[in-house]
Amino acid sequence: MLEARGLRKRFGTVAALDGFELSVEAGEICGLLGHNGAGKTTFARICAGLERPDAGRVLLAGTDPSSSPARARALIGYAPQEIALYPTATLRENLRFYGGLAGLRRSTLRSEIAAIAEAVLLTDALDRPVATLSGGQQRRAQAATVLLPRPPILLLDEPTVGADPVTRQALLALVRERAAQGAAVCYTTHYLPELEELDATVAVAQAGRIIARGRREELLAGLPSTVALEFAQNEHADEHADEHPDTDTDADADGGLSFVTGRPAETLARVLTSLGERVGQVERIEIREPSLDDLYRHLTAANQDTAIQDAADQSTAKEDEHVR
Amino acid sequence: MSAETAAAPSIAAVSVPAAVSRPRRWLVVARHTALLLARDPGTMLAYTVMAMVLLTMLRPVYVRLGAAGGGAPIDRQAPGTAVMFTLLALDVAGQSLLSERTWHTWDRLRAGSVGRLTVLVGKAIPLTVLFAVQQVVLFVFADAAFGFDIAAGSWRLPLTVALWGLCVSGLGLAVGAWTRTQGQLSAAADVGALAVTCLSGSLVPLAILPHWVSQVAPWTPAYWALRGFQGAVEGGGSDFLEALGVLAGITVLALAAASLRPMPGRGRC
Numbered sequence: 001m002l003e004a005r006g007l008r009k010r011f012g013t014v015a016a017l018d019g020f021e022l023s024v025e026a027g028e029i030c031g032l033l034g035h036n037g038a039g040k041t042t043f044a045r046i047c048a049g050l051e052r053p054d055a056g057r058v059l060l061a062g063t064d065p066s067s068s069p070a071r072a073r074a075l076i077g078y079a080p081q082e083i084a085l086y087p088t089a090t091l092r093e094n095l096r097f098y099g100g101l102a103g104l105r106r107s108t109l110r111s112e113i114a115a116i117a118e119a120v121l122l123t124d125a126l127d128r129p130v131a132t133l134s135g136g137q138q139r140r141a142q143a144a145t146v147l148l149p150r151p152p153i154l155l156l157d158e159p160t161v162g163a164d165p166v167t168r169q170a171l172l173a174l175v176r177e178r179a180a181q182g183a184a185v186c187y188t189t190h191y192l193p194e195l196e197e198l199d200a201t202v203a204v205a206q207a208g209r210i211i212a213r214g215r216r217e218e219l220l221a222g223l224p225s226t227v228a229l230e231f232a233q234n235e236h237a238d239e240h241a242d243e244h245p246d247t248d249t250d251a252d253a254d255g256g257l258s259f260v261t262g263r264p265a266e267t268l269a270r271v272l273t274s275l276g277e278r279v280g281q282v283e284r285i286e287i288r289e290p291s292l293d294d295l296y297r298h299l300t301a302a303n304q305d306t307a308i309q310d311a312a313d314q315s316t317a318k319e320d321e322h323v324r
Numbered sequence: 325m326s327a328e329t330a331a332a333p334s335i336a337a338v339s340v341p342a343a344v345s346r347p348r349r350w351l352v353v354a355r356h357t358a359l360l361l362a363r364d365p366g367t368m369l370a371y372t373v374m375a376m377v378l379l380t381m382l383r384p385v386y387v388r389l390g391a392a393g394g395g396a397p398i399d400r401q402a403p404g405t406a407v408m409f410t411l412l413a414l415d416v417a418g419q420s421l422l423s424e425r426t427w428h429t430w431d432r433l434r435a436g437s438v439g440r441l442t443v444l445v446g447k448a449i450p451l452t453v454l455f456a457v458q459q460v461v462l463f464v465f466a467d468a469a470f471g472f473d474i475a476a477g478s479w480r481l482p483l484t485v486a487l488w489g490l491c492v493s494g495l496g497l498a499v500g501a502w503t504r505t506q507g508q509l510s511a512a513a514d515v516g517a518l519a520v521t522c523l524s525g526s527l528v529p530l531a532i533l534p535h536w537v538s539q540v541a542p543w544t545p546a547y548w549a550l551r552g553f554q555g556a557v558e559g560g561g562s563d564f565l566e567a568l569g570v571l572a573g574i575t576v577l578a579l580a581a582a583s584l585r586p587m588p589g590r591g592r593c
Binding site: 045048049050070073074076078080082083084085086087088089093097098100101102103145 | 344348349352353355356359360363364427428429431432433434435436438439
C-alpha cells in the first residue's frame with residue numbers, strides 16, 4: 001500500500017534521507033523509530049507530498065505522488081507533529097472543513113463527526129473553539145480530523161506527544177481499528193511501549209535509512225534476556241558477580257545482581273546451584289525478556305559503532321594514502 | 325481486534341476517496357474562511373466606523389474644496405474615503421493567508437490535495453464580499469447623511485464595488501503570501517495602504533496636491549478605483565471602462581503574485 005524505494009533528500013549539507021526504503025501493507029501498523037534527525041519526519045512529508053525527494057520514489061497504492069499528486073494525496077491522512085487546527089473555529093467546524101475537503105457529503109458528515117468525536121472522547125468538546133481545548137484534547141482533535149475521511153494510508157507523526165494516558169489509549173484504539181479496517185499505518189513515535197500495544201511491526205531509522213525492519217518477535221529473537229536476582233544482604237551480590245565472569249554480570253548497590261544472557265534458564269540454574277546454602281538469601285528472581293527499548297538501543301549503538309569504525313577506517317586509509 | 329477497539333463506535337471502513345471537484349473545494353474553503361472572518365470582525369468593524377467618522381469630520385473641508393474639483397463634493401469624498409479604508413483593511417486579507425502558516429494548517433491543506441489556487445480562490449470569495457459590504461455600508465451612510473447619489477451609479481457602482489473588493493483581496497493575499505510574520509504584514513499593509521491612499525488622491529484631491537503626485541497617481545490601484553467610482557457616478561463612458569480594465573489587470577497580477585510565491589518551509593511540491 002505504501003512503498004518507498006531508495007529515497008534521498010538533502011537540506012543543504014545535511015542528508016535527511018540516504019537510501020530510505022520502507023513498505024507498509026494494507027492493514028499493517030508500522031512503528032517507525034529513530035532518534036531526532038533520523039529522517040522520520042522527512043519521510044512522512046515526502047509521502048504527504050510536502051517535499052520532493054532528490055532521488056528515489058514513493059508509491060501510494062501504486063500511485064506515484066510526483067506524477068499524480070492530487071490522486072496520491074487523496075489517499076493519505078497526514079497528522080504532523082505540531083497541532084494544525086483552526087484555533088478560533090470549534091472542533092465541529094474543523095472536522096466539517098477537513099471532511100468537506102476530503103469529499104464527505106453533508107448528509108454523512110454529521111453522523112461521521114459524531115462517531116469520530118465519540119471515538120476520541122471529545123463529544124462534549126465538539127462545539128468549543130479549539131483554542132480553548134487542553135493540549136491532550138487538541139492532540140485528539142487533530143487525530144480526529146485526519147481519521148475522519150477514512151484514508152487508506154495514515155501517516156501519524158508522533159500523534160501522542162504530550163498526551164495523557166486516557167488520551168493515548170483512545171488514540172491507540174482508534175489507530176488499531178483503522179488498521180483492522182484495512183488502512184496502512186505508518187506510526188512515528190518515541191514511546192516504544194505504544195508499538196507493543198498497537199501490535200505493530202517495527203522499522204528503525206538512523207541517519208536517513210532503515211537499519212532494521214520486521215516483526216517485533218523476529219527482531220527481538222536475537223537479543224539476550226536479563227536474569228535479575230535480589231539478595232537480602234548486599235555483600236552476596238558482589239561475591240557472585242565475580243563468580244560468573246563468562247556472562248555480562250552487573251551488581252548494583254541495592255543488593256541486586258543481573259546477568260545478561262542468551263540462555264536465561266540455564267544461567268539461572270547455574271547461578272542458583274553456585275549459591276549453595278546461600279540461596280535462602282535470594283529475595284526475588286526475575287527473567288526480563290528483551291524489549292523494544294533494548295532492541296532500539298542495541299541497533300542504534302551497533303550502527304553508531306559501525307559508523308565510527310567506518311570513519312576511522314576511512315581516516316586511516318586517507319593517512320596511508322597521504323604517507324604513500 | 326481487542327475488546328476495547330470492538331467497543332468503539334462504528335465508523336465506516338477505510339476507502340479510497342472519490343475525487344472532489346475543484347469548485348466544490350473552492351466553496352468549502354470559502355465557507356470556512358467566511359466563518360473565520362466572522363469570528364474576528366473587530367478590524368473590519370473598526371475600519372468601517374472610522375471611515376464614517378472621517379467622512380463626517382472632513383466634510384467641511386471637502387465642501388470648501390468642492391469648487392476646485394468640479395461636481396458635488398460628496399461624489400469625490402465618499403469614493404475616496406471608501407477606497408482609503410478598503411485599502412487599510414488589506415491586512416485582513418493578508419492575515420487570512422498568513423494565519424494558515426502560523427497555525428500550521430497550510431501543510432495540512434497541501435497534504436490534503438488542496439492546491440494553492442484553491443486556497444486563493446476560496447479566500448478571495450468571502451474577502452471580496454466583505455470588502456464590498458464595507459463599501460456599501462459607507463455609501464449608504466454617505467447617501468443618507470450627505471446626499472451621495474447611489475442611484476446615479478446604477479449598475480456601474482455595484483460592478484466597481486465588486487471589482488475593487490476583488491482587487492484589494494488579491495493585493496492582500498499577495499502581501500500575505502510574501503510576508504512571513506505579523507510584523508512584516510502590518511508594516512507592508514499599513515505603510516503601503518497609506519502611501520497609495522495619499523499618492524492616488526483618495527484622501528486629498530489631486531488638484532490641490534503637487535504636480536508630481538498627479539504623475540505618480542496612475543501607478544497606484546487606488547487611482548483607478550477612484551476613477552472607476554467617479555465614472556460610475558457620472559454616467560460611465562470610456563474612462564469608466566478603462567478604469568475597470570486596469571483594476572482587472574491589477575487584480576490578475578496580484579493573484580498571480582500570491583500564487584507564485586513559494587511557501588516558506590523546506591521545499592515546494
